[in-house]
Amino acid sequence: MQVFLKQEVQQDQVQSVLDSIKEHNNFITVYAQDNEISLNRDLLLVCSPYLRSVLGSLETSSSPEASIILPSVNSKSLINLEKILMNGSLDCLILDRFDVQEIVEAGVLL
Numbered sequence: 699m700q701v702f703l704k705q706e707v708q709q710d711q712v713q714s715v716l717d718s719i720k721e722h723n724n725f726i727t728v729y730a731q732d733n734e735i736s737l738n739r740d741l742l743l744v745c746s747p748y749l750r751s752v753l754g755s756l757e758t759s760s761s762p763e764a765s766i767i768l769p770s771v772n773s774k775s776l777i778n779l780e781k782i783l784m785n786g787s788l789d790c791l792i793l794d795r796f797d798v799q800e801i802v803e804a805g806v807l808l
Contacts, residue, residue, distance in 0.1 A: 715744065716784065726753070727765040733773040737780050745783050746808045768807060775800035779808070 719740045726739040741786055743750045750767075756764055768776070778801050793801075 713771070716741075719744065720784065722767060728773075728775055728776060729765060729767045730771055730773040734768055735773045735776060737776060738784070741780065750808060761807055768804070771804045771807060772800060775804045779804045 719738060724739045725736040726742065728735050728737050739753070743754055753764060754798060775797070777794075778788055778797070782801070
């Protein structure tokens with residue numbers, strides 16, 4: 699019983715953090731293989747220890763020029779990764795094996 703309650707509390711805390719991230723709309727420019735896109739900076743900082751160590755000390759107001767360059771990843775994969783991190787799933791049910799592999803590789807890089 700106690701373990702179940704603890705998991706429920708943790709899920710509520712995670713959802714609260716994600717809701718807060720969605721409200722703030724703090725973006726960072728990412729230069730992908732095929733396009734320049736904006737991804738939620740706070741979401742990347744929460745989910746990536748590496749980016750947190752590199753970008754976490756930079757204030758968004760004092761360093762709006764901070765960006766990420768990922769020349770080996772296409773923008774569609776990064777956008778799908780952001781959707782998975784934010785929502786827990788994708789709306790699109792039709793992904794081929796290559797698309798899934800690209801999303802995984804994008805996650806590994808970040």
